Amino acid sequence: MRARIALAFLLVVLGAWLAPSAFAQSSTPSPIVVASQTYQVNFPQGMRFTLDASSVAPIQIVRLTVWQRGVALGARYSPSFVPSNRVRVSFDWSFQMFAEGGYLPPGTHGEYSWHIEDAAGNVYDTPHEKYTVEDRTKKWQVMENDALRVSWHAGEGDFGKAVFERAMLARDFLANKLGVQNIAPLEVYIYADRDEFFKSLPAYSYEWTGARMFPEYGVILINFDPDNLAWGLRTTSHELSHAILHAKIRGVLGDIALPLWLDEGLAVYNETDDHAPDEQMEEAYQAALKKDTLIPLRALQQRFPSNSSQAQLAYGQSYQVVKFMVDAYGEEKFAELLNIYQNGALPDEGLQQVYGMNQDQLENAWRAKIGVPLRDVSVFALPTVAPLPTFEFSSSLDATPTPTREIVPSPEPTRVSELATPPAAGATPAQTPSAPVNSLCGAAFALGGLVIFGVAKRKRR
Numbered sequence: 001m002r003a004r005i006a007l008a009f010l011l012v013v014l015g016a017w018l019a020p021s022a023f024a025q026s027s028t029p030s031p032i033v034v035a036s037q038t039y040q041v042n043f044p045q046g047m048r049f050t051l052d053a054s055s056v057a058p059i060q061i062v063r064l065t066v067w068q069r070g071v072a073l074g075a076r077y078s079p080s081f082v083p084s085n086r087v088r089v090s091f092d093w094s095f096q097m098f099a100e101g102g103y104l105p106p107g108t109h110g111e112y113s114w115h116i117e118d119a120a121g122n123v124y125d126t127p128h129e130k131y132t133v134e135d136r137t138k139k140w141q142v143m144e145n146d147a148l149r150v151s152w153h154a155g156e157g158d159f160g161k162a163v164f165e166r167a168m169l170a171r172d173f174l175a176n177k178l179g180v181q182n183i184a185p186l187e188v189y190i191y192a193d194r195d196e197f198f199k200s201l202p203a204y205s206y207e208w209t210g211a212r213m214f215p216e217y218g219v220i221l222i223n224f225d226p227d228n229l230a231w232g233l234r235t236t237s238h239e240l241s242h243a244i245l246h247a248k249i250r251g252v253l254g255d256i257a258l259p260l261w262l263d264e265g266l267a268v269y270n271e272t273d274d275h276a277p278d279e280q281m282e283e284a285y286q287a288a289l290k291k292d293t294l295i296p297l298r299a300l301q302q303r304f305p306s307n308s309s310q311a312q313l314a315y316g317q318s319y320q321v322v323k324f325m326v327d328a329y330g331e332e333k334f335a336e337l338l339n340i341y342q343n344g345a346l347p348d349e350g351l352q353q354v355y356g357m358n359q360d361q362l363e364n365a366w367r368a369k370i371g372v373p374l375r376d377v378s379v380f381a382l383p384t385v386a387p388l389p390t391f392e393f394s395s396s397l398d399a400t401p402t403p404t405r406e407i408v409p410s411p412e413p414t415r416v417s418e419l420a421t422p423p424a425a426g427a428t429p430a431q432t433p434s435a436p437v438n439s440l441c442g443a444a445f446a447l448g449g450l451v452i453f454g455v456a457k458r459k460r461r
């Protein structure tokens with residue numbers, strides 16, 4: 001016992017002796033002094049981070065780290081410089097090249113800091129400073145609140161106001177009716193000119209891209225002319241729904257977490273305040289309904305057809321199923337389902353828990369409602385992962401080079417050229433797009449890679 005008391009006493013004394021010295025060490029100001037740290041954005045080329053620092057011994061190591069929403073982007077960058085007691089170091093972050101930073105959309109907000117070491121072993125990390133990627137090539141008009149910022153460069157104030165208000169309604173529906181909590185602030189940029197829009201996108205973007213969202217950055221870029229307001233309002237709401245859902249569920253848990261038909265169906269459902277169907281999609285749906293050629297729901301769990309009319313049908317049908325779920329079982333149940341998916345349930349598990357049905361059974365409940373023959377499905381032999389769809393894949397799978405070491409958001413380019421360049425009022429119809437799919441949000445297809453989990457992950461277009 002006496003030995004234990006002695007040991008305890010010794011530990012207390014030792015602790016008392018160590019604690020102040022540890023404290024003293026951490027509170028000693030570093031001899032490394034930062035005169036300035038700045039950044040300059042030159043969108044769409046890149047941004048330059050500059051550090052001016054000095055120390056009692058030659059500064060030998062300088063590394064830059066850039067964060068976005070608390071996640072370090074890419075590597076720590078070590079610009080070359082000649083070691084000296086005073087150094088001025090710059091790193092040119094390229095929005096075009098992965099190896100030198102990589103693409104960041106306008107509207108990205110983040111932080112950066114420098115790590116500095118000198119020859120005497122002194123180390124200093126600068127406090128995090130904020131940066132914002134701004135596109136100064138245009139004179140933007142802005143309307144914003146805490147939740148949303150809409151920027152546009154063509155059209156009058158009424159135009160921006162209309163987009164802002166529609167986007168807020170779409171956001172509020174998800175927040176208030178479907179219980180999506182803690183939605184991060186969103187930025188919407190509307191480019192009126194197609195060339196300017198493409199200059200704002202990452203290299204290798206599809207030529208048919210008409211809108212693109214970056215859920216990790218909370219940014220949506222859309223190309224539409226103020227003359228096409230109706231299309232623009234639908235597209236803005238559609239992309240905003242994706243951006244919110246992907247940031248909360250898909251982007252976090254991967255593609256498997258949320259059935260694609262539900263993701264797309266909800267985006268279409270939320271395009272207008274009255275949740276009215278999209279005309280083109282509705283046409284395809286009605287035709288298939290008459291012929292009883294609707295696509296099995298399970299085939300739309302992970303991919304949509306690449307064939308144009310089948311894709312239209314897939315969207316129209318997905319919308320119908322989502323509408324059925326909300327109408328028949330209520331918004332609360334749908335909110336519950338999203339919540340369960342957010343916590344990591346698989347598509348069938350989530351449906352089973354909330355509705356007591358798997359995808360096939362839900363499909364049959366819907367088919368009964370719309371008056372088409374039920375499908376013969378076995379509830380005892382369910383695949384846990386969707387089978388490959390029977391229709392042909394797109395011939396133009398995503399060819400975008402995949403970075404190998406960077407945490408890159410999976411870009412979500414969306415509607416394609418026909419809608420990307422809708423006819424101006426009174427003009428002749430838009431040109432036929434070169435892409436295989438017309439008029440649709442493209443958040444549906446393709447393969448790519450994402451390094452964040454170190455495994456292949458589907459990239460949608």
Ligand SMILES: [Zn+2]
Nearest residue numbers: 264267441443
């Ligand atoms: Zn979509």
